[in-house]
Amino acid sequence: MTTAMTTANANEAAVAKYKNNFLKEVEATVEEGHWVKMCMQCGVCAGSCPFGPHWEHSPQKIFMMIRAGKREEVLKSDAMWMCTSCYNCMVRCPRQLPITHIMHGLANYSYRLGLSPKGQPNQAIAKLFWDSALKYGRVNELKFSLAMYFRDGFVQGVKNALAMQGVGLGLVKAGRLNPMEIISGHTCKDTSGIHKMIAKAREIEDRRRGLA
Ligand code: SF4
Ligand code: SF4
Known part of the structure; x- marks a missing residue:
């Protein structure tokens, strides 16, 4: 068995543990993912992001979708790949979520699972x-x-x-x-x-x- 296959199987086995609970999966597998439940959906991050008008999914939306269990939509979204690490959202979040790190953590996780959108230049x-x-x-x-x-x-x-x-x-x-x-x-x-x-x-x- 190749290393790639072993890793893919191990990934699948690890992911199966969180079936039907995407928030728990994110908390356990994504960098700083345990912060997502602290989001109060105020929208400050969405309003602060320079990409705001160009994104289908702002951080606020992504965090709401995680809690709603929209696994496919989140992991296949190109939103995380658009983040330029400007930290605008992070310095303004009233709940002090490490938003930038979570966005990059989600990008990394979707890439590892092979779900990230293909042909995304930032990728x-x-x-x-x-x-x-x-x-x-x-x-x-x-x-x-x-x-x-x-x-x-x-x-x-x-x-x-x-x-x-x-x-x-x-x-x-x-x-x-x-x-x-x-x-x-x-x-x-x-x-x-x-x-x-x-x-x-x-x-x-x-x-x-x-x-x-
Ligand atoms: S600014 Fe913070 S609390 Fe408000 S929606 Fe964004 S992540 Fe959630
Ligand atoms: S760090 Fe990323 S998500 Fe946050 S405001 Fe800047 S571009 Fe938007």
Whole structure:
């Protein structure tokens, strides 16, 4: 049995424990999910979010849907992937819910279950960002930008790079982008230490969620 299959089966087994109680599932499996029940539906977060008019599901709506057991709608929503971590909602919430962290926790959970919406650009950015941080111990800005530009193929990548050349040159001039990073690798000093730390964190997290 492959590791992926083992993880998928373990995920299914863990999720089965919470059948018909999505709030309990979120409390047990999503980062800061135990806060959701504290939401009093005042709507301050929905009114504070710069994405407010563009979202189908504001944090307020998402938390109400969790409590109403709307598992599919929540986990398949693209709302969590739109959050820019501006923290507007979090500083204003009268109940002091860590809204931003819950939104990212939900995004992470839906991705792990394979339910997150496909083709969401922010999801691709998040994955490239995470893969780069994991591999190099820090984000290699140049490789990250190139991976973003070329993720839809070579021709589109060249078009993207040409369209953004002014911004790229500006970043190089300002010392914010170093072309030599592509050669130097731009890694942290102890990448193997980072890899061990992440492996341990995953082991602890899987144990906490009952997957190990
Ligand atoms: S601001 Fe806080 S309490 Fe009000 S709806 Fe949003 S999460 Fe709930
Ligand atoms: S942190 Fe995310 S959810 Fe909160 S206001 Fe900003 S974009 Fe909206």
